[in-house]
Amino acid sequence: MPGGATTAAADPIILEAIGKRYETASGAVQAVDSVSLTVRAEEFVTLLGPSGCGKSTVLGMIAGLVRPDAGRVLVAGTPCAGPNPEQVALVFQDGGLFPWRTALDNVTFGLELRGVPAAKRREIALGLLEPMGLRGFERKYPRELSGGMRQRVAIARALALDTPILLMDEPFGALDEQTRLLMGEWLVGIRRRARKAVVFVTHSLQEAIALSDRIVVMTARPGRIKDVLDVTLPFPRDLNAPEVTELRAKLWEQVREESLKAMGTIS
């Protein structure tokens, strides 16, 4: 992990006191409030917090899909103005695969938009799908794949863009517990080779601890940063190690407090 002394220009993501309000039928909702965060190159940062705490909104603002109404988002040192597919790739919550495209054609979608020639697109996509255990499934449609496979295709689609930044919005949220743990292990392997800055959104403590260099705990609405924890344990992580148990207890205490607040605002 790079040290904290890197220059600002080299940092892939800088959030300067960003905020976002939504107008709803029942009045304005402050989804995110003065969130400041710097993600360093090749760093894996997890946003952890209760449902509806604005984690996904923060991700949307980094991706240029949501415009902040306060503060600034800098991607690769440049103020963010709209989607930036050269820098940022996204993995969506439910995968967001195109049902009318095969696994292969889903992975090549972004390359198609970039105007990469067909043969080259295919080569890149196959190069990504094979080590993901999807060899022989390139011609399958998303509905013919298991949940875990679909999610891997979605990740391959994002990796195909070969961006320095990868944003993942609860990518394993829809999977069962076992598949989820296995996908986490798999992602640890991927990210070491991929050398990307990753911002990962989840509400699973287990996932956050298994994957992150840093865990950012967010408060219930309005989403603010409650605490930032460095996780320095080596990969792959033994989730039964005493340090992990201790960390989990500490995280749980903080998340519990916020989840209770979130429940309070719901009822």
Next chain:
Amino acid sequence: MTVLAWRLGILVGFFAVWEAVAAPLNPLFYIRPSSLPGALLGMWRVPDLPPLGEHVWLTLQEIAGAYVLAVAAGLWLGFLLGLRRTVGRIYEPLLAALYAVPSVVWYPSLMLFFGLGSASKIAFGVLLGFFPIVLSVLAGIRQVPATLVTVAQSMGARPFTVFRKVMLPAMASTMVGGLRAGLALSVVGVLVGEILGSRAGIGYVINYAYGLMMTREYAVLALLAAAAVLALDTAGALVEARVKRWAG
């Protein structure tokens, strides 16, 4: 395969029962199906009937014209209303209300505007075929998953690319259903238009035969028209199934 066998069986049974019922009764009102092939063959030479080939050809042309116009108008208005929220919200209830009116009430006014010739038949075919198409486009646009649009946008897709690579495929199965229904209704519109008042076309010949009490000829023509509509719709169903398989 068993389904096909059953269908064939039902069809054969239908004609058998028809034959049995009609046999002892007055052949002017109760036509026996066994007399139909002969009637069909004879019809090309019946001096009282207008030459059939020309009329069939005219009707086919009217159907083609009506369907092409219905598709063009339906797609145009559907996308106009569907992609511009405000315009859509103003006009969509109006459209739904118009759809609820039995279209045949407009036919007299179409005849006034377009005359007794082909134009009024085409206009009626367009009117009938247009509604399912425009409504399917509107429904299709509403069904496009917002996530998929966001996925494409996040990868830098511009509006037209989003339209072509995300919206159109996501809408395809709904839209193709509407296009199929529109085809069937365009055919119905043209035929009904011809029967209600015309000087040419298969509907005119049907009416003519009926008017002269040539009931055998009338029955053959009616059955032929039904078979033609069925064949067209089956072709439509095949296309629809194929598109649906592709679009998932």
